Amino acid sequence: MIFVTVGSISQGFDRLIKSVDLIAEMTGLDFYVQTGRSKYKPQYCKYSEYVAYSESDNLIKNCQLLICHAGIGTLIIAKKYSKETVIVPRLAKFNEHFNDHQSEICKIIESENRPNIAVVWDINNLTGTVSMMLSQSHLLSTPIDSNSGKNNIVNEIKKLLNTL
Amino acid sequence: MRKSKICNDKNVLMVCARGGHFTELIELVNAFNGFNKTLVTYGGDYVLESEYFDKVYLVSNPLGGLFNMGIFLLNTIKIIFRTRPAVVFSTGSEIAIPFFFFCKLFYRSRLIYVECSAQVYNPSGTGKLIYPITDLFLVQWKTLLKKYGKKAKYVGGLL
Numbered sequence: 001m002i003f004v005t006v007g008s009i010s011q012g013f014d015r016l017i018k019s020v021d022l023i024a025e026m027t028g029l030d031f032y033v034q035t036g037r038s039k040y041k042p043q044y045c046k047y048s049e050y051v052a053y054s055e056s057d058n059l060i061k062n063c064q065l066l067i068c069h070a071g072i073g074t075l076i077i078a079k080k081y082s083k084e085t086v087i088v089p090r091l092a093k094f095n096e097h098f099n100d101h102q103s104e105i106c107k108i109i110e111s112e113n114r115p116n117i118a119v120v121w122d123i124n125n126l127t128g129t130v131s132m133m134l135s136q137s138h139l140l141s142t143p144i145d146s147n148s149g150k151n152n153i154v155n156e157i158k159k160l161l162n163t164l
Numbered sequence: 165m166r167k168s169k170i171c172n173d174k175n176v177l178m179v180c181a182r183g184g185h186f187t188e189l190i191e192l193v194n195a196f197n198g199f200n201k202t203l204v205t206y207g208g209d210y211v212l213e214s215e216y217f218d219k220v221y222l223v224s225n226p227l228g229g230l231f232n233m234g235i236f237l238l239n240t241i242k243i244i245f246r247t248r249p250a251v252v253f254s255t256g257s258e259i260a261i262p263f264f265f266f267c268k269l270f271y272r273s274r275l276i277y278v279e280c281s282a283q284v285y286n287p288s289g290t291g292k293l294i295y296p297i298t299d300l301f302l303v304q305w306k307t308l309l310k311k312y313g314k315k316a317k318y319v320g321g322l323l
Contacts, residue, residue, distance in 0.1 A: 008183045053190065072281050073187030076322045080191075104284045105323070108305070149320025150191060153302060156319055157195040157253075157276055160300045164173060164250055164274065 002130075003063035004033040006090075007071035008050065012038035013096050016088050019126050020067060021045060026127075032059065065133055067126075070102035070119075075109075080147065084116045084133050088123065170248065171271035172200075177249035178217070179204045181257045185280060188255040190216060191322055192278065202247050206259065219247075223259070237262060249273050256280040257290045264294045279303045281323040287311050 004020050006013040017038045024031045024044035031045035034056070041047070051059065060066055060077045068074045070089040078085045089106045090096035106119045118129050176199040180189045186205060193201065193216050200218045207222035214220040221243050226236035240262045252267045253276045254260035260277070267273035279291045281304040287295075295301055295312060303309060304321030 053186070072184035072323060074184075076184070076187050076191060076281070079323060101282050101284070105282060108284050108307075109323070147322075149304070150322055152319035153192060153278060153322070154195040156300060156302060156317065157192065160274060160276060161196070161199075161251065 001030045001032055001059075001063050002065045002067060003059045004031060004045070004067045005051075005056065005060075005074055006034060006036045006038065006069045007074060008036065009071070009090075009097065010037055011090070011096055011098075012036060012040075013069055013088075013090055014038050014040040015094060015096065015123050016067070016069070016126075017042060019123050023127050023130060032063075065130065067130065069096075070105045070109075072105065075105070082116060086118050086120060086126070086129050086133055088120045088126065171250045171273060172248045173250045175200045175202065175247050175249045176251040176253060177202050177204065177244070177247050177263060177267065177273070179252065179254045179260045179263045181259050182206055182208065184282060185256045188278065188280065188322055189253075192253075192255070193217075196251075196253065199251070202243075202249070204243055204259070204263065227258075240266065244270060251276065254278070256288060260290055261293055264297060268297050274299045276300045277302070279308065281305070281321050283308060285311075 017033060017035055017040045020031060020033060021042040021044050033042050033045045033047040034051050035047050035049055057077055060083055061081045066078055066083045066085045068087060070087050087106055089102035092100050109117060110119050118133055120126050120129050176196050178189055178201055180186055182205060202219045203217040204221045204223060206225055223236060223239050224232060226233045244266050248271055249267055250273060252263055252273045255278045264275050268275060275298045277294060277298045279288060284305050285307050301316050303316050303318050306318050309316055309318050
């Protein structure tokens with residue numbers, strides 16, 4: 001199953017949902033789409049508007065490929081499971097977000113050359129990127145992330161708590 | 165020395181907006197094991213899970229006119245008086261502002277803020293406002309360090 005998620009923000013992301021639906025129609029692949037407030041409703045995919053936090057965690061953990069907006073919530077969970085991920089940033093010019101911070105996130109992630117992450121800047125390239133990721137996914141699998149950043153933050157917090 | 169006798173040493177108040185802020189908070193929630201964890205976040209048509217917390221308060225968004233702001237501030241004060249937190253923790257965003265200021269004022273709570281990893285090059289408005297009164301201020305990208313003062317720390321990021 002390919003999990004598509006666009007997060008919990010109040011704007012829709014029709015550009016991505018339409019494109020995914022087209023891929024589902026062409027390929028017959030099994031998609032599950034979390035649409036949020038998008039107006040377009042997929043015809044060739046299972047979908048729901050929102051999923052609970054733990055369900056989303058589970059879907060990301062178990063999907064074959066993740067396609068998502070550049071929301072940090074989704075990306076953090078994807079990192080936790082070292083999931084093959086195709087990211088499509090929401091753009092302010094299409095009224096998909098209030099600013100272009102998702103592009104900033106994508107640029108800094110791209111600059112780190114993580115092997116299992118691809119960023120799609122032009123939605124017309126989504127089909128190509130998805131098929132590339134699917135065909136290579138067995139080569140890309142990386143060990144579960146050690147989450148050193150997370151551990152360091154937790155330790156900093158604990159240091160302060162110990163002074164109470 | 166800074167500790168106030170009237171706050172409850174075992175209570176931590178965790179405040180965040182929805183979406184990525186919430187995920188970041190959940191990722192870090194285990195740092196507070198051993199404390200009574202009270203969450204404050206926005207209500208709405210999301211699915212909320214409270215298994216990580218001892219108590220959950222849902223508040224309405226203050227950004228919708230004076231009336232909404234008034235209701236929000238009254239709720240804020242009520243939650244703070246009921247919780248009397250020794251520590252306030254937030255991963256953003258603006259929902260944290262009144263909790264940080266009032267808790268510092270009333271209970272001298274220790275304030276911990278982790279700037280959202282969506283802030284790569286520029287500080288958030290919330291971060292800039294609460295930076296001066298925050299006890300532990302962490303950013304998640306090195307690029308952001310030079311935009312804050314000496315107190316800001318970078319030890320790694322969640323992303």
